Amino acid sequence: MTAGTEPRNTLRVVVADDHPLFRDGLVAALAITLTRELAPDVVLMDLAMPGVNGIDATRAIAQARPGTAVLVLTMAGTDDSLVAALRAGARGYLLKEAGRQEISHALWSVAAGQAVFGTSVADRILGRLTEPPRGKPGTSTAFPQLTGREIEILDLLARGLSNHAISVRLYLSDKTVRNHVSNILAKTGAPDRHAAAEMARRAGLGGPA
DSSP: OOOTTSOOOOOOEEEEOSSTTTOSSOOHHHHHHHHHHHOOSEEEEOSOOSSSOHHHHHHHHHHHOTTSEEEEEESOOOHHHHHHHHHHTOSEEEETTOOHHHHHHHHHHHHTTOOEEOHHHHHHHHHHHTSOOOOOTTGGGTOTTSOHHHHHHHHHHHTTOOHHHHHHHHTOOHHHHHHHHHHHHHHHOOSSHHHHHHHHHHTTOOOOO
């Protein structure tokens, strides 16, 4: 790795993958140890591994080495896997169908603090964003003055999520979430987010996060 102010032209990468094409006997538990010892720029993480799974390993690395980016490279293309990886702290998510150039670009991007998603993954995220809010039956009429997005955010407030957690969950910026929360307070007359959350729970919103 270059030092000082010179342009960086190398990355320190730890690869944790269950497929022989991508690893040489490494498992997630070893990846966690190596990350603590070597402080790499990026960990290239598979999700399906024996012992400690990739989601747990990602969470452990994000907590132990927040300066190390985790880029998921996996066969698991489900929405649940994607959401779980992002909640655990992954900065990028690619499927193993990605080419070398795409993987190389993603490694440099997440190392620079950017979020990166493969094309098919990005398409699914956009699809999720255009879905109508999936509230509980009957709750959409509890706050008729709120928009669908505001009800969705109010539901997450009732679950105890912070603004940042909501932004990650809904793929919104922190500023956008703050604006929505302000609108919710103004429209419902709640003095603060905690009062709004309690009001929402009494109306039937909220549940396991």
